[in-house]
Amino acid sequence: MATQTTAPRSDLSKQDAIVVRFAGDSGDGMQLTGGQFTLSTALAGNDLATFPDFPAEIRAPQGTLFGVSAFQINFGSREVNTAGDAPDVLVAMNPAALKVNLGALKPGGLVIVDTGEFTKRNLDKAKYAVSPLEDDTLAPFDVLELDISALTIEAVKPFGLGNKDALRCKNMWTLGLALWMFDRPRGPLKDWLNAKFAKKPDIAAANIAALDAGHAYGETAELAGPLRQVHLDPVLSEPGLYRTITGAEAVSLGLVAGARLLRLPMFFGGYPITPASAILHHLARLKEFNVTTFQAEDEIAAICAAIGASYAGSLGVTSSSGPGIALKGEAMGLAIMTELPLVIVNSQRGGPSTGLPTKTEQSDLYQAVYGRNGDAPMPVIAACSPSDAFECAIEACKIAVDYMTPVMLLTDGYIANASEPWKVPDPDAFERAPAQFLEAKNGPDDTLLPFKRDAKGARPWIKPGTPGLMHRIGGIEKQVDTGHIDYAPDNHQAMTDARKNKIGQIAVPDQEVCLGETSGTLAVVGWGSTYGPIHQAVSRARAKGLSVSHIHVRHIWPLPANLGELLDQFDHVLMPEMNTGQFKTVIRDQFLIDATPLTKTSGQPFAIAEMEAAIVKYFDGEAGNEGGEVPVNDGQLPSPVGE
């Protein structure tokens, strides 16, 4: 029998942030449970970050290890930037969920198990020879053994549901207990259930009964076991209206806003791929914003249709993930050559090839910056969090149109799926700059010069259908100004320079330091979704008095003009990346700076502790132990096998 102490070993009420992980079978509704718990957390005013982690399989066989689905949330009465390293509380709905997730649980943490699922059959599927409830597997932890299955069936009995439907309410029972534990009201969730099951009032009532029963259980069980109610005060955040947002939503909304600020219809071409599809799904529901979505036959067609739409006067947008971005390469070159606006969103995942479809990685940076034939410069912007993706998308649209160029916006699987509180922005706060189209001939003697450049180096945008401005464009090298086919050596030199200079001169804001001084011993330089762990780790290191600053780069290409100088003010530069050191190569190349890589390629985000350990090495007096690879940490988050 597992140890069951009377008093909890770790007192959560002393913590200013708590990490909870819900884990169960794919069919147990863990993502929904996590999502609703997130909402209640947000409504309680805590800061939060989440990490949904689900199997690549659509319907993995029940009870299996690779069918485990988990949702982790980190919430606190202080600023929270990551989904948390190790959970304080693990809810395991079956043996497989326990097996996959237990390694991650903090020593002394609380594990809540549904004993009703610990049958011989399920134990076999989870490859447990002996039930972990009966040996000392759980000895290092506080354990709450509950027959949630039976308790749920009991709670929903009055509604006359069949066994299968009754068990479907298990996640609500669990959620009820969790809401009690963290002192959350049930009202908003009940409203949500009533709305969701408006057409099936008895299902709504059964779910609510399960929720109430779970909550009541907490109240009555408090004194007896390791369970204590914990209250976290709301964070003091900027006043205003808030909601939660995932990165995929933020990108979609940012694209809509970006196109509207430019007064352009948006054309979105996509082809399904994890984790990019969510953007296509969101935009498909926003037709009233002058958005056309097109599910193409492949990624090449998706980008080519977007290019065709841009040519015809819409803002062309396409989105994919690594393998699809690879397919789009040639067409990006066409957009660069014909100088048409285009936004390409890359939601990165583990690679190469199919790689890790549902896992996160930042390994497409080379592909974004360098991955095309010819000298094909293209701006690259990287979002650092779900909410940041909104502004990044707006900026990508604006650069594309201002400079008549394709722009790549990098996010990743973590940003796409994770959610966080977002202060709802006022659209009027963004610059409204309607796109300009050429309406009359622009050359001397009544001639048209489709490639005549403005002060920014951009050519005019000419819509087919405009009287008198007929002209031809294409991927073959074009003559300066006229755009006629021209293979002459000096012309190719001139056009190569013009394309390079145009991108090089893009007005990118100066790089700021997001935490710490503008000079010192160590600068930790990141980009993209490593923001959270770097920020927390730097903040912890600074609390210990170490001279560390956090610099986070949004403009990957072109780089901020002051970045080289800024980095020169530090003795050391550490560059954590979820790849083998790609941005490090760019920084070394551009600034001849001895940047040290810190890499992690296990498909999981950095843990704060891993980052902190790497920072501390700069101050431990031991030479030569800085940087390197973060060892694989299996316990951190479950890693179901994918296709």
Place this chain on the structure above:
Amino acid sequence: MNAPTKIETTLKDWETDQEVRWCPGCGDYAILKAVQRTLPQLGCDPANTVFVSGIGCSSRFPYYIESYGFHTIHGRAPAVATGVKLANPDLDVWLVTGDGDGLSIGGNHMMHVLRRNVNMQIMLFNNEIYGLTKGQYSPTSRIGTSSPSTPAGSIDSPANPCAFALGAGARFVARGFDVSKNLPDVLKAAHAHQGAAFIEIFQNCIVYNKDVFNDFAAPKGADDRQLWLEHGEPMLFAGGAKGLAIDMETLDLKVVDVVDGDWEAAGVLRHNVTNRTIAHMLVELTFGPFPMPLGVIYDDPAPVFEQAVTAENRRLSEGKEPNLAALLAKGQTWTVEA
């Protein structure tokens, strides 16, 4: 196609100042002239006309037409043109592609532009060779075609462009050849068709595949070897001495002799451009035992993709205010007080 307002132009108005760079004697010249002659007859407006092409000798076409033109990348013209039409359905789009561009690297896009039925004219210049890359065999080359990449003759079985198009769901399929005087009529029928209109144009690559179509295209004896189809007219050739009829045993087409002009007695079929079954039989005919069917083989309009998309966008927008501030604040929200 779309013809909002017909305007007056001459052949000259459709010529650009660019030097045409095809090999002397290339069939592309004749097709260019046929198109430039047809456009004024259709009342097309150069400002509203867009020629989109892929890569190949044939795909250089847009540079020589005084309209809007987009010379894209190899095989992808159908996708680019689809984007153009979705962004502005009022544009009159002509797609120019080759047998390699349209059926090899771009075969997938070709299938989907036809299946979706995007309203445009698709001219596939079939010279049964890769011209621009100096003469390798193509997916339409006949077995045994010797080329730099198949010095001992090609061994793979060729694709049949019109059969491919019909199979992909095309609602308009026609055939012509470069120097045929009937080509403008075929182009006009394609332009009149609402939806994707697929035209296979046999084109003589004088350098790498000279005269491969002479067996039916040569003027001498052409009448015996070409079957020009016309809606409502009997399928006659050889000066009316022969025709196509249904063989009731095999349920396939057969050649029958027509005695004293009595084609009805001979059982000769009247061409009906909306008959998809017969269209399938016509595109599959083996040249030799049969004449080469030319002209409009199939023409039966169906709903047009970009119109359906526009209607759907309108339907889904109905009664919805495009309020960005409200969109951003959607879902469950909370307020942090000052």
